[in-house]
Amino acid sequence: MNCAEFQRDLPLIIDTGGTEEQEDHLRSCEVCRDLVNDLRYIAEQAKLLIPMLEPSPKVWKGIEEKLKDQGLVKPVQVRRTL
Amino acid sequence: MSILLQTEGLRVANRKAAEDIQSSQAATAAVTQLMSEPAGVAKRSLVTKKALATGIPEAEIIERAKEGDGACFEALYSLHKRRVYSLCLRMTGNTAEAEDLTQEAFLQLYRKIATFRGESAFSTWLHRLSVNVVLMHLRKKGLPEVSLEETLEPTEEDGPKKDIGACDQVLAGSIDRVNLERAMESLPPGYRIIFVLHDIEGYEHNEIAEMMGCSIGNSKSQLHKARMKLRDLLRVIRPMRAAGKK
Numbered sequence: 001m002n003c004a005e006f007q008r009d010l011p012l013i014i015d016t017g018g019t020e021e022q023e024d025h026l027r028s029c030e031v032c033r034d035l036v037n038d039l040r041y042i043a044e045q046a047k048l049l050i051p052m053l054e055p056s057p058k059v060w061k062g063i064e065e066k067l068k069d070q071g072l073v074k075p076v077q078v079r080r081t082l
Numbered sequence: 083m084s085i086l087l088q089t090e091g092l093r094v095a096n097r098k099a100a101e102d103i104q105s106s107q108a109a110t111a112a113v114t115q116l117m118s119e120p121a122g123v124a125k126r127s128l129v130t131k132k133a134l135a136t137g138i139p140e141a142e143i144i145e146r147a148k149e150g151d152g153a154c155f156e157a158l159y160s161l162h163k164r165r166v167y168s169l170c171l172r173m174t175g176n177t178a179e180a181e182d183l184t185q186e187a188f189l190q191l192y193r194k195i196a197t198f199r200g201e202s203a204f205s206t207w208l209h210r211l212s213v214n215v216v217l218m219h220l221r222k223k224g225l226p227e228v229s230l231e232e233t234l235e236p237t238e239e240d241g242p243k244k245d246i247g248a249c250d251q252v253l254a255g256s257i258d259r260v261n262l263e264r265a266m267e268s269l270p271p272g273y274r275i276i277f278v279l280h281d282i283e284g285y286e287h288n289e290i291a292e293m294m295g296c297s298i299g300n301s302k303s304q305l306h307k308a309r310m311k312l313r314d315l316l317r318v319i320r321p322m323r324a325a326g327k328k
Contacts, residue, residue: 010306011302011303011305011306014306014309015302035313038313039309039310039313041257042257042262042281042309042312042313042316043281043309045257045262046262046277046281046282047281047282047284048259049172049259049262049263049282051164051165051167051168051169052164052168053164053167053168053171054163054164054167055163055164055167055180055181055184056181058181059163059167059181059184059185060156060159060163062185063159063185063188063189063192066185066189067152067189067192
């Protein structure tokens, strides 16, 4: 198996794993090994991105205004356990 | 085989665990933020603060929001705004658009929350609603989400550079959040959306195909191209940043 043959199946290899022949090529080819490692590393790093980005306060203000404009908002109910 | 194998079960479990952690982090962050707001801002959020600080379960906050309780709706906003905004920003790559879409997502939430039946986690339901808001926006703008003629077969240009001398540029251990976010901003919209939905948000290809109206093979192909493009971008960004530090 050469690099072109290996890389033709790359999406499937990354997704579901490689055949024995593909594993053999991976062990012997530094270029393809680096490529697979990089793609897997990118995917792993992406999973670590947490939703830490904060919208500006104007977003909530805009929501409040639109709810009022559309007559959707009801008076704040201070009740029961609140 | 074991080097490459990535089971779907593990992916799903990881996604659920990540959602639990994110939900917990969001709740903690929301309470912390609300409790430390300046007096002027705090006045508006007084009831919301109480709703969160008294430890009312999210399920009850949702039920009250369904009844039109504005304070509980604001509490839901505080709990979920980061996740929704982050999704919008990463999918569009534009701050102003992301803020508009976050606003639209929560307006839709207000209108539709009565239809939430608890068949999935609230965060999952809201997340799906938000994805649909972004996709609808992109369709209206006429931006290509995915190309219908794409196939799973990579083309020549999708292949890695056969650059043997580049072996010292492997990425392992070198990507930080800022680099990755920056590289994602440079991706073509179609690639970026699939990458965000699959690799960051944890959707499966069949879910993405359903949401975007494309084939599963198309989704896989776009994801592969997105990762390859990111690899190229990260290999450029990293030396640039290193040079900038000198």
